[in-house]
Amino acid sequence: MTEGRRGYFIRAEGITKIYSDGTVALRDVDLEVRPGEILGLLGENGAGKTTLTKILSGLLPPTKGRVVSPRGPVRFSSPREALDFGIGMVHQHFALVGTFTAVENVALSHKRPFSPLHLEQTRRKLEALMEESGLRVPLDVPVEKLAVGEQQRVEILKVLSRDVELLILDEPTSVLTPLEVDELFELLRRLRDEGKSIILITHKLKEVGAIADRVVVLRKGMLVGDFKAAEASTEKLAQLMVGRPIETRLGRPVELSEGPMPQQAVPRGEDRAGPGVLHVEGLVVKGDTGEVAVQGVSFDVHAGEIFGIAGVEGNGQTELVEALTGLRPAVSGRATIGGTDVLGKDPKEIYRLGVAHIPEDRWKLGLVLPFTLAENAILGVHRWEEFRGPFSVLKWRRINAHVRELMERFGIQATGPGAPAKSLSGGNQQKLIVGRELAKDPKIIIASQP
Structure with missing residues (x-):
């Protein structure tokens, strides 16, 4: 953060969030977001990062605690109210209308979105933003026909078009190329220098060192670290995230390097x-x-x-x-x-x-979100004799045991086999898909952006 800059833009005080299925996502969390600062928000899958930022951006109400600004307590009943206040969030799962173009999706977040004059103004603003940020997308193609990375760029441009004071990005680099990541980070630095507040949710420790001014670490819904990025080594961050030193199978702590990965020879031909x-x-x-x-x-x-x-x-x-x-x-x-x-x-x-498929879009192709973990875990294998009894009646006791094995093996954090898939964090949803596909004992695994 720039020296001499004082105060805060918004602050979460004693935030606790308990979902209807009993999952405790956050426990008495305090977080201060300051102007002119890039805040790296770290944590394992299910640590509460997305839940906390959804509360800040008006998508979820806290069970306990409050959000305050220098003008007093604030409570957003919708993302639109948060946007009007100056808070915008780019979600890991996109909030786009598939049949609309990029221009129409961006216009949708404004009042009187589809008047010809406003659509033309939106187009000109998007063209200027793309030139400035390097985040280029086709403007006149329905977004459902765009690749996942292109859809993410539309989301980022949509929020930037609202001139927000706090920009929250949930895993924004997951489907960007290294060049696109550099361009995005350069944009974030410019926004920071203009006095904007930025929260970057990420699992990538190298990104924190490259872009963040301050780092906050959540573990199991609790805040366990809040310090300047310059004071945090990757080993310290990793240990805070998991609660213990990370060790190899040989029992030695992992040394995390910021340098390039060593090259490995790839066997060719008859080898x-x-x-x-x-x-x-x-x-x-x-x-x-x-x-x-x-x-x-x-x-x-x-x-x-x-x-x-x-x-x-x-x-x-x-x-x-x-x-x-x-x-x-x-x-x-x-x-x-x-x-x-x-x-x-x-x-x-x-x-x-013998093919297993881990799709790039887990919501569209990987899961049925209203289904439980148990139901999702047997998609594609529900006709196996292991899970089906006489008259095709499903063996729920065996299925639930299978799900518990997957939860244990892949570290899926959920209340149990009966929890709906939509209640899981994005990372835990991905673990469920990976676990289900690997449990098939496939001959070949086709994994797209896993």
Whole structure:
């Protein structure tokens, strides 16, 4: 924070949040947000980070405690009231209308959004913001046809267009390229220098050191650390997040390095780890706009191998994964798993070949949010004899035991198998999907932005 700057923009005092299912998300948390400062908010999955910021941004009421400003106590009954006060939040899961364009989604957060004059003003403001921030998106394409990373940029631009005083970003870099992250951070520094307050929720300790002025750590709903970023080592932050020193299997503490990862030799040719599992040849796939998104792609994936696909978001990765998992038809080409052609097959048939799919959009493709953990944990395997009895009656005792095993193995924090998936934090929802897919003992795992 700039030396000499005093006071605070908003402060949370004694915030406790207990959800209707009995989950205690926050316990007597105090947090001060100051002007001209980037605050890094750290914590494990389910630590309460998102819940706290949802209270600050008007999405949730606290069970106990209050939010105050220099003008006195404030209580927001909606995100619009928080926006009018000067607080905007970019959520990990986007609040966009899929059939609307970027311009229409941004205009929607303003009064009289769809008058021709206002739409034109919104377009001009977005064009200026994109030029300034480097966050570029197609303005006239329905956002449901955009890649996840592009949708996130629309969310950031939407909040910036309201000229907020406090900008809250929940895991904003999760689907951005390194260049886009640098551009975003440069924008955040400029906003800070203009006197704006910024809360950055992240799991990436390196990001905290690169951008934050102050760091707050939550663990199991309690505030366990609040200090200047310059005073915090990555080891200290990691220990505060989990409550113990992080050790390797050899029993030695992990030394977290800020330098580049060591290079590893990748076995090639006859030195590969095992036989071919996935063969893709000349694959052509169209995107939602009708244009070719994947053009003549060929590759092989072998058993015992991690095969990475890199690229800027929106360059065909989504369409490639959807074609391989039966969610999108291919125009031409060939793709086989274990020698069996998979193009044009139903996803159920493909999964029976030993494919596990961890989708990039967990809300759209990974979970049924109103369903319980138990119901979500058997999606795709509910017909297995292990979970189905005579007359196709589900064996709920076995299913609940299976869910408890997943909760233990993958560290899923929930009240139990009967908790609705929508009550979990984003990280715990992801753990549930990963656990479910790995429990299938697959031959190949296709993971998109996991």
